[in-house]
Amino acid sequence: HGHGVVVNPIKATEASIKMGQKLFNTYCAVCHGNEGRGGAPMAKKLSGIPKFTAELLEGVDDNHMFSMVTSGHGPMPGYAEALTPEERWHVANYVRTLQKKLAGEKAASAKQGASR
Secondary structure, X not given: OOOOOOXXXXXXXXXXXXXXXXXXXXXXXHHHOHHHOOOOHHHHHOOOOOOOOHHHHHOOOHHHHHHHHHHOEOOEOOOOOOOOHHHHXXXXXXXXXXXXXXXXXXXXXXXXXXXX
């Protein structure tokens, strides 16, 4: 049935998000930084590692995220051998929570700026 969109089969439960965070901190934070905020040691050595923003993450659906984690993207290697498909979906679920968190922080800082 060709190349359809794969829907994330793992519900974003608290357990899944916790597991995703643990995996993110092990495999992803070395380049993307804590919570994807950049400033990681490897980010200085490799150019083209994006800092996560709400806008950046909004443009990446779960399917695309899963595929980047599986096959790699730009300077990023693929993690198909290191992480099971289920673990890659946990990472996607965790990164989704960062999107909401970053959007909330941006809204809060915009509000603060407006009140000065």
